[in-house]
Amino acid sequence: MERPLLSEKRSEIDENERLSSYQFVGRTGSVIPTASLAGMDVSIEEIRSATSFSTHYPPSVHAPLISSPQPHPNEQIIPHQGPYAMDYGAYSNDFQRQLLDEVEIRELLIDHIGHRCCWGSHPARTWKIHAVEDCNVYVGTLETFLEEREMVNETEPYHGGNLDGKDKSPELGLWELDLRSQFPVLFVPYKETRVKIPHSEILEKCSDCAGRGNIPCPTCNADQEPGFYKENQMSQCPACYGRGLIAHRDGSDTICTKCDGKGKLPCATCGSRGLLKCETCHGTGSMLTRKIAVAKWKTLSTRKVSATSGAASVPDEIFHTAKGVQLCNTQAYQCTPAYFADSFFLNKFSSDVIADRASVPPTARVICERHTISVVPVTRVTMRHRKQSFSFYIVGCSREVYLKDYYPARFCWGLCPCLEWLKV
Template sequence: MEQPLLIEQGIVYQGGYYGDASGTTGDLRRQVLDEVEVRELLIDHVGHRCCWGSRPARTWKIHAIEDCNVYVGTLETFTEERDTVVEKELYSGGSVEGKDKGPETGIWELDLRSEFPVLFVPYKESRLRIPHSETIEKCSGCDGQGNTVCPTCNADQDPGFYKEGQMTQCTTCYGRGLIAHKDGSDTICLHCKGNGKLPCATCESRGLIKCQTCQGVGSLLTWKVAVVRWRTRSTRKVNATSGAASVPDDVFHRAKGVQLCNNQAYQCTPAYFADSYFLNKFSSEVIAERPSIPTTARMICERHTISVVPVTRVTMTDRNRSFSFYIIGNDREVYMKDYYPSRFCWGLCPCLEWLKL
């Protein structure tokens, strides 16, 4: 089934490359930001943080602006997994669609084209009753008898053996059958009617109770259900310079960059770049980390992308103090890991939740 090619991160670049890990460039120019743009981005970022002051963003000196572009590689493996489970219900009579009506359909012979999702969806599950898989089986809970031994009055009996008429001592008269009064007289215990014993409260001393599995029917109707799961198993890898090493990988995976390759095939092989040994090696490393496929699953398709995410590291100083932040991706998102010099909260406001992002 033909599926549309999905491009999730940035745009596909058809020219030269950003270069190798040392930072040389090809036909594609780096992201260029002047001091005015850098300061405006930081002021906007600070303005969305409760209890953050804007003075450092407005007045501190921009000491350095460094390019720290990051390469992001992904391999998405789209798989289909099929498994069977057995479901049961009480059998109350009627026809059964078993193997006498036709051969049971194999799990990989089921036609699920109407259920097939768009390629590379994160997860989808479908359940389908397998034709001609119904059977009638004897209830294992009661061996088809419909009753089980009472656990109260026949607790020590072996399976299949029980005693009827088992009685318990009356808790009102303690087995006397009489109730003693302060004047020395006795009256018949109304609870046990003077017998001193009571029938089993669980089974009325029958010794048997109705099987809870089959509700006394003794038989169950069983059938097989095919459980089909489509999922995308992802391998992600980031190559960052030392200047961007403190930024979590997830930040780069969320950022929009420029795609240097986007290959889709049944099974992807490493991409080839005629003028970049580094990118060839990086692509091979991503492919080498392909996730393992369970024996109950099959591979449908793979997609391999390599993107370069523009990253600018900015350092600002004021006398002997300094702090750094990053401008990441085509959308120029500001990321600041820990320190900003003008914060006025002490754990009492929501801004600490933003700091965890």
């Protein structure tokens, strides 16, 4: 009979000890107070007023787009059962750590190895599980959703028609444009739109041809002063050298077919007109210039990871993508640090995330911010056989296995071309 490699004593550890790493989760009063921190539920009026800190910001935010913060797709929220119960902004003791036994640990490792070509499962099946450690990680994020506007000039040939200039109505300022029809859902990664600024059209002379519609031929009128040209400029025929006749060895002459006996050829560029149609204005002599507002909506993200020494070797990207448990989720025009009544560490961690918020460009305005703190369960497992050992991590609520470098049953040493298939 196969004997279990884990001692029975470990399976009988007191429940309080097994949850010691989560002792601050869900304590009474550990909520984010909604009365003292403004902006827990963002209203359209708040955003409109708050974003007008330097210049007038028009009502360009759709009220239906402003809603209660939602958890990220890879996170779950802890329902709060206290007097401040809300859909967000609180945490509770309903969270239970996922306990893994030996069978589950081995199954997860064997499944992970099964997706790696040329890796053997013998160590995963037979080596002794020497240690199972909790190395839980906290992930803090601050997302700043902003709108950036800049103005560019757009010029095109004028082919006639009515002008939308300042004579009809005053030109609107860049931040006076109503872009409600273009406004995206909050916290989209990026969206850009281009809108013509009303009453900004100006008609100007083409600078390349000075409004004439034509430019001197650069071939036959290359040395002429601007605005002057000569017609009927001819060049010597290269076939007959200007004679108009082609001499033969028997002493006879024939008329040059290239110049029809004239000895000269018209300019190949302009046909000796001396002028070419201006390509910039298409021969109209006028250019229509209008101002274009380029609006960009994007989300700037600040992310921080607080990991114990046991999980220090795991890249932060693993924790950012892992499925965790959300401890708080606040949304406001400008988020403030979260408050946990019984955890100085979480308060400090939240303050650090807020302090590192991304800088906002001078051409942008902040629309809204979202601040989250999540805990990602991480279990470090060490397996040993004689004097050999290796460690791997079980990360997140979805129990993804992360094995950094060493695994004792790798047969191709990274040289097998089939490993490239795994990267696809």
